[in-house]
Amino acid sequence: MKTEHSRAEMIKEISGVNPLKCMKCGKCSASCPSYNEMDIKPHQFVSYVINEDIESLVKSKSLWKCLSCFACVERCPRDVKPGKLIDAARQIVVRERGKNYLLADDIPELVDPDTPQQLLVSALRRYRR
Amino acid sequence: MQRIGVFVCHCGTNIAATVDVKKVVEMALHEPGVVHAEDYAYMCSEAGQELIHKAIKEKHLTGLVVCSCSPRMHETTFRNAAEKAGLNPYMVEIANIREHCSWIHKDIEEATEKAVILMRAAVAKVNLDAPLKPGESRVTKRALVIGGGIAGIQTALDIAEAGYPVDIVEKTPSIGGRMSQLDKTFPTLDCSSCILTPKMGEVNAHPLINIYTYSEVESVSGFVGDFTVEIRKKARSVDMNKCTGCGVCQEKCPSKKTPSEFNRGLSTRSAIYTPFAQAVPNVPVIDRDACIKFKTGKCGICSKVCQAGAIDYDQIDEIVTEKYGAIVVATGFDMIKLDKYDEYAYSQSKDVITSLELERIMNAAGPTGGHLERLSDGKPPKEMVFIQCVGSRCADDRGKSYCSKVCCMYTAKHAMLIRDKYPDTNVTVFYIDVRTPGKNFDEFYRRAVEDYGVNYIKGQVGKVIPQPNGKLLVQGADLLDNKQILKEADMVVLAAAIEPNPDVRKIATMLTASIDTNNFLTEAHAKLRPVESPTAGIFLSGVCQGPKDIPETVSQAGAAAVKAIGLLAKDKLLTNPCTAHSDELLCNGCSQCANVCPYGAITYEDKEVNDHGVRETRRIAVVNDALCQGCGACTVTCPSGAMDLQGFSNRQILAEVDAICR
């Protein structure tokens, strides 16, 4: 298991996001369609990464509730893009399962029945490169 | 060959206790060019200066080296002493053997060795010194103020009060600027026009102030003290001298469909119009794009109804050329366009407005006669939502990176006024931070919360969704309660970022004044010269330099006026002689030096040169001594070494390097 620090660094690297740019305006949370289903709210993703509490993040419900609609990415005034952080956190989960790349055939057994379809599309788009 | 005198100061024991001054004197006599060397307890004293005077006279010295304290301390003293004895003051160099030597070293041998080396470097430099003479340039005792808002008005008044004539150039038909559009002002809630209108009248009546409205700066040439400016007076189609300002033409004008600029497009105006009732001058202009006479050739009603016979359809733009000693830029600001913020539904709903539009709605002279109502259906709003930081503090290219500074306060003002006048209306403010540094500012904001029950929510709005029922669904976040909020509102007010007037880039280019990436004019020094541009003779007033509120603008306007007055009070400007200059035989005319000159001091001329018998016309860099401040940026940019700095020439610095490394 990697240290929390290295996981946080990896999230930053994968997402290309500098969480320190966040000015805590909350526009992400204000924009989020899945807000109510989330245990950790979009604006909080940022501070979890800053505080290097990645374990909570990857264990959170939010990770799989985010629709990857990227409204927060579009609207974030500070170029922080919480949606990308979440996407990166998912990638960490996938990688830690020992697979860097997802094959279409592997998906059914990985999929939580609650996972929204859009997420699958987003995941395929992202990980099957 | 120079005849150099070296004078070594003991500075009591400050130097002499650590440096063997006699040894320095002895070593000095071995240096090339040195014909005289002596030491004395206090060189800066009368007696010490007398020694220098005597040696210059008796030994016919052409250059001096004073080994003493820092040149920052007594360079001027010794230069003056040299000048009194008939020597050019720039033939003096200081070897700093106190601050840079005796005070920091303990070992006498070591300190003496270093003092000798510093003396040598100074001698090497003097050997290459040339007499320099400060240039002189005249000062035209007249100032130009670009922009007729509160900043420009205040600057013009202050300069004129000091007795210097001032011209104001204003692009729109009337002075008054943004402030004239405001309803009330924070934190005292005075009526904006009540405090502005008297000032506009004062400017209009002042014998030393001349106002060019409906005019723009066309070109600027010259330099500090001696600018030549061309001003384009756009054709007004109304004779300023004949018009009585009765207003009949505006009433009768059949073309009334043009959106009113003054009311931010919330109402319309006639083709012949004054922007607002208290306009100064109270003379209308004809908007030729809207005028039926200009579009079709028919109509001419205004001309018929004008008893003064002031209407003149044949007027053409006029160019006025005037000379100025100082120029103050007061071009102000506008709100950013919101076309990149679709999520707030500004373009989709009439009930989503900007705060400046709200100012007009709240104003008794505004489009709704001062009644707060929805523009869609005229109903009074029951739920109002204010969204802060729309386009301010934005890291992406949709908005501006800076804080617009005034929004927190005016939103508190709006909220308070609404709650006061319409107690049934709920007001919610979504904010990121509330910033209230300023006298009585935080108290003002607290009053809005505590006395008027304005609901401040820490969090931003993600989306505004117009509903079929005419309401606006506001989806926001409450970060303190960690919940998402869905709220139906009747009106949404956006605190849009302010940005410098878009024309300022053009003006800055004409003035060679520097401008930052946000189009704010750059000050000469962020802390110490905040109202001056790095370009000499150009001063900054108001929001063109950075976001600020009215009191701050007025203070800065006064400060800019003082700086301008300080310049105009002089008959002549003495220019720093340590300026760059270009060797015309080596100059390539490549323009690289002008690229790095912070003062716009370098221009190019086609000049005929005789290069060792080859005669040709070449593009040559020419440095304006009045503008050059002697930083030397150009000298390093110049690859051929054509550009050199007097007083710190390439060869002088190299000679110092050589002397130190010897």
Added chain:
Amino acid sequence: MYKIAKENLTALFQKIAAEQELYLPVRNEGQVNFAAWSEDAQVDIDTLKTVKSPKDAFFPQSETLYTCVRDGKKINIEPEALKEQDFVVFGMRACDVRGVEVLDKVFLVDPLDTFYAARRDHGTIVALACHEPEETCFCKVFGIDAAEPAADVAAWLIGEDLYWKALTEKGEALTNAVADLLTEDAGADETVNKEKDAIRSIVEQLPYTHLSLEGWNGDVLMEKFEDPLWDELYKPCLACGTCTFVCPTCQCYDIKDYDTGKNGVQRYRCWDSCMYSDFTMMAHGNNRKSQKERFRQRFMHKLVYFPANNDGMYSCVGCGRCVEKCPESLNIVKVIKAFAKQGGEK
């Protein structure tokens, strides 16, 4: 006639270098130039032309003449010592040897250049015949025989052997000094003659060999000087010094001072180039103001002024280095041909 196996050349170089300095073609970062021999030097005597000619051996690119040292307010002048050490230059070609003869005409006449003279006195030249002449060579035009260089020692590299023949007293002395490494070979003459014939027959096939110098001599000064053709010829010239610095006969130098700070002011001379914009720049200005004049200078000097003063001897030796190295492919052959073509048209 002696010979020495190629594989023993290192021993020969060691032997020479033990007694005196030895300069010979050395390969450094892909380029072959004359340099001092050392154990780890990559000697390359197969490459026909070194980039720079070997004239440095006698007339170095820069040399200090004297040093002025300040003593208080006095100045002492310390002249530079003349060359006192014997040395050998091994591997010059016939054209290079003629190049040295040209320099002699300049530096060994009155006023004698003592720095040059000392080097000539102490230097012995071992020259190699050109085994495989190249298309840029045109030494024959100047009457030089690439097959038989006229040096202190002439040498031929044939197969696995180097054939050695002393031609002067200096050459004899050097031969004696290395005699124990050389073997006498009775059949050598025949081998060498065959090689000479081969070389000469290749030379006949070279494209420049039959270049005509008709019309170029010391008597045509004004006619050539004023010819409008120069107005065109110089145009591509970049005014760099490549042609002059690789040339075995260019002898112009400038005298400059270098202030060392603590070690006084060194007065040194260094090669100058007539192509340079400040060539012959003087206090009053420059008497060759345009590149055309400077460009003309080089060719007029080699083909007109020099023969005018030296019994018809041209100061070009046809080594072809400028032909190979000019960045814009200008050269003396093109100049000669351009005038010939124009002559034909007239």
Added chain:
Amino acid sequence: MQELINRAKELLADGTVARVLGWKAGDLPYNPEPAYFEKEEDFADFVYNGFCGANLSKYMIEASKLEGKTLVCLKPCDTYSFQELIKEHRVDRDKAYIIGVGCKGKLDIEKIRAMGIKGIKSISGAEIEDEAETLTIDTIYGEKSCAYKDAMLERCHVCKGKDHMIFDEIIGESKETKDADRFAEVEKIEAMSPEEKFAFFQKELSKCIRCNACRNVCPACSCRKCVFDSNKFDSSQKANVDSFEEKMFHIIRAFHVAGRCTDCGECSRVCPQGIRLHLFNRKFIKDINELYGEYQAGADLEPRTPLTNYDVEDAEPGIVAERG
């Protein structure tokens, strides 16, 4: 080539241009020289082939002073230099009629010689029209051949692309010949220890004979009088008397053209001693790209170059030590 000649003649005849700046065939198979053509009959000698490597943009400095327009043949990479010269007011755009000529990589006779090919009588395959991949070289010592690619100038292996940055018209096709990483050599050196770096450059620069060919051919080195020819900095040098002077000259030369050097490769092409001078220029280009953002001199007419510009967030000089 014939199309180019026809068009040039046409533009001369109709008075659009007063002269044509192109290449004249040499007297050996590989040595064409830059030349002006003013009359129809001059074109008998006009040539454009693989050996026409010279960047003619610098000649336009002088040509801009002449009466009338000059038609100049510029290869794609030459057009960068030309734009840079426009920026610096050294050439007059209005005095130039630019024909962007096609380029499929230019040849380096030194590379052919380095293969041991000598006594060259003729070369075929260097013509610009055909797609020949091979050069066939007839020599006194027999017929030789080599791949076109192997005889290409170094710069063509890191070709900037086949597009002309500025032109009035284009004649002939170009091909991008890039097959190497432009900064590979620089990176190799950067990875060396200081001792190795020093030894490398000491050796490379010891070949320098200060002929100034690199400087004089360089379109960015367009100073009327170079600092190394003047006494402005006590910097007049005609020879490298000490190895310091070689370094001084090459460092300062590279510094003076930093941000303006288009990497046209002329310096390396003309060096008679085969010094890889582009190693200096490319180091600066690489640093500029990495520190101040990708920049290609001559790709546009923006007057400010990286060294006459700044960003408040620029790296500190200490970064050099940090990078190690």
Added chain:
Amino acid sequence: MSIEKNEEFRPKIVAFCCNWCSYAGADLAGSSRMSYSADVKIIRVPCSCRVNPMFILRAFERGADGVIMCGCHPGDCHYTSGNYYARRRMTLLFSMLDYIGVENGRTRVEWVSAAEGAKFSQTMHEFVDKITSLGKNVRLEDLRCRN
């Protein structure tokens, strides 16, 4: 003159200081009696942007062992932008010196304000130590100027 006490290595260090900040910072170090090595000799220039790479190479040519340039902090330049240009120039020059094998650390840039006497003194301490550890500059000197 040679007053060297012993044979130990004493580096020659040239410091270019801008008139407005760093030279004043050095003055403050002096008036606060914050000592640093006498091997440092200061040359006053109007602005760090006056420092030409040729000056730095010249110092090395003449046997300097280290060259340091001090200017106003970025953003505080008396001439508004001079040190920004200087920063780019020096970054590129230092990178080039590193590239040709000059030991890392023989050159340095430090921003010292007029109030930072202590920083000036501290910087000079560090720099002298660094140069002393690097030893004599032999890679960039002109042998003709050698002692």
